[in-house]
Amino acid sequence: MKYFGALSALFLLAACSGGGSDGSGGGDQSEDPVVVDYPLAFVRRSLSLEDDGGLTPDDVYSPAAFNPGAQLLLKDRATPSAPERVLTEGLFEDDDFVGGYDVKDLNTSADGTRLVFAMRAPEIEDADDDEQPTWNIWLYDLEENELRRVIQSDLIAEEGQDISPAFLPDGRIVFTSTRQRRSRALLLDDDKPQFSSLTEELQNEAFVLHVMEPDGTDIRQISYNQSHDLHPTVLNDGRILFNRWDNMGGVNNLSLYTLRPDGTDLSFHYGYHSQQTGTGQTDAAFVRPREMPDGRLLVTLRAPEGLTFGGDLVAIDSVEYTEAYSQPEGEGELQGQTSIAVEQVITDGSLSPHGLFASAWPFHDGTSRLLVSWSECRVLVEEDDDEEEETLLPRPCTEEWLDTGEPVPADPIYGLWIYDYQEGTQRPIVVAEEGEMISEGVTLEPRIEPEFLPEPVPGVDLDRELVQAGAGILDIRSVYDFDGVDILAGEDGAGIAELADPAITSAEFRPARYLRIVKGVGIPDDDVLDFDRSAFGRNGAHGMREILGYTPIQPDGSVRVVLPADTPLAISVVDADGRRIVGRHRSWLQLRAGEVRQCNGCHTADSEVAHGRADKQLEPAWNGAATSGIPFPNTEPALVAEMGETMAQLLARIAGEAELEGDITYADLWTDPAVRAKDPSSVIPYGELATPQPMSLTCQDNWEGNCRIVIHYPEHIQPLWERTREITDGAGAVLEDHTCTACHSARDADGMVRVPAAQLNLVDDPSPANADWMTSYVELLFDNPAQQLVGGALQNILVQDTDDNGNPLFETDEDGELILDSDGNPIPVMVTVDIEGVMGDSANGSRFFEMFEPGAGHGDYLEPAELRLISEWLDIGAQYYNNPFAAPVN
Structure with missing residues (x-):
């Protein structure tokens, strides 16, 4: 059988699926004077095929995938008739290269004069995998007509896979990379060789966020996830929005997070509990977020892996909402996001009559237009040609062709379109041919420059000693605050205030006694260390963990403690015996040097409250000291509180910031001896172990920031x-x-x-x-x-x-x-x-x-x-x- 396309039918088919386009045949008569004067760049690529001729699955969790056969092109005007020129033509003509190159992740500067993107050179013949080219960040200057790799040094450029660049307001570039620069350096402190850690699924090296100067210098890591941080984009308020793969314990969410350009203020933003918002509430991912002119977030909602390459156009109202539904577990009204496609788009892998969108870029001209990569829905239909030979032809997903039997999807044919989701029109800009796709496009159109967020200054905005020590501070108001509710209050519960009063509650009746700090362990690939995977034990989803130490939880449930910066951290609330009393932390916490992270309390694994997002923070269940100038009720007279302070904050102000300890140690600092006798001190020291101890001899005597408890069965x-x-x-x-x-x-x-x-x-x-x-x-x-x-x-x-x-x-x-x-x-x-x-x-x-x-x-x-x-x-x-x-x- 033969399979070939009928390109001449494309414009007719597009009119069936394009949502009422007028003049969709293209040409100068359909030019839009509002947009034609802006150049646009786009990627044309061959469809990636397996050895058997089938499509290669597109997996958002494999961002380093190399699919040669792409070109970066520029049109001087956003019209079908405008000429195209290949910007990357002639770059890779060395005899050592085999096959084509790959291009992706287009982004532009706010003034519309610069284009930044990721590109990978062709394979090198007979070279080993670790000697093949890596993904690099490239920049094209429209005014100078200059194309250059951002990192000039070959040696530095090849240190990792660099993708998904975006311009920061100060001209620097944020991107995601496997180079893990700071994480690799910190491995030396653990007496390990430098390597880029794998994701928690152990399939690929983890991509995390970095920033660099526009000339490729001063590369700095700013995120510390154990799995991927992808698709950074800069919001109008200057923060970086990105996709974070929350994969701790096999959670497998691709949620939206934000942080500042210096890596501080990492915060969940939207969608942790909204992964099942695809058609029929199937699993879907929010891919390639971008802020629209109206403040909503534009994403492509698609299956994480599949053969369609695309999904639905979805606008997220993250200003008002942090999850999709009004009630937990996908119940209630869909309020946080809405499809802005003119007709329904099917995202579960079955046929989508309105077609699919592979990417979308908003115009900033006051209209509701988007530049989209769109493929109509097509099926293969058997027909007999003049030679009575059976032939498969692609036909549109109309009733006529869908009723011919069990429909077989045809390969997608993504072209570049101007899609107006309010007017219900779409107009072709670049038409794809059979066997190729226009995977993404952007306009080099001026837009409002995002706000510049200056980095904090040590000694002014940050504690200089903390910065020098490479540490930050975690400050929790009360671990008994669950989603703004005092979990101890009620008819039979004492409540936080009663628990904090030594005259009412002694230490033995306080359920939460210590905070355990746990660090994720980076796992190398087989080239660095080919170890037996049975080392993970019964559940590989938990990865490997080190315990950094403990700090006491104060009677009111508050904690304030110095923790190492630039490290993926998780916390556990434990009892007097050192046993966890709430579920495992499900996402990685990070601190930058000098940063103070504050939160009201805790939450359960299924909580849909936006923890850590300041603009959505609930009122705390514990307000701290009711007034200034006096101690907390029935506590040591010398511990005089200030209004609103927690007990941990008071101790930090008077006695200095608490640091982690290796042993589980308790001393009653609070009970006023005039009220009752102090609670007895206690310690559970590892020094009493007669068997091998899970820490170094140095740390047994003096617990410091680089000490670890590492347990092997x-x-x-x-x-x-x-x-x-x-x-x-x-x-x-x-x-x-x-x-x-x-x-x-x-x-x-x-x-x-x-x-x-x-x-x-x-x-x-x-x-x-x-x-x-x-x-x-x-x-x-x-x-x-x-x-x-x-x-x-x-x-x-x-x-x-x-x-x-x-x-x-x-x-x-x-x-x-x-x-x-x-x-x-x-x-x-x-x-x-x-x-x-x-x-x-x-x-x-x-x-x-x-x-x-x-x-x-x-x-x-x-x-x-x-x-x-x-x-x-x-x-x-x-x-x-x-x-x-x-x-x-x-």
């Missing part, structure tokens, strides 16, 4: 089960042996086979279920079959399986007929009796610790420091290793 947890725990009499005779493996093993002291106590085997032998892990790891964390001793050997206990109604099940053949044994009896379906693992997703969610409560059977078997170690390890994800360089290599 084989090195730190398994030795707890094997540590000798004998109780002896005065003569040294063993009275009791509480060594874990003395009972929890498949052999007794004489080497005889037995059923382990409680069906729990804690030996370090490779597990029969997974030889990459020790038996103890699998037995603790997974469901395991119960065993019995039969003829001196351990065998799994088997019982007959039943259906949902409790009826016994028997083996059947492929026709559903019973299979009989040699005696003519049906053969029962036998299954194992599984015992649930004693360790869950968190320490407080694990029945393991019930056995070590006071008065329980194992009440005094493990020491507080040992229980703390196990609790921390579970809370951060129960990884097998938490440093890839400690894991076995392949």
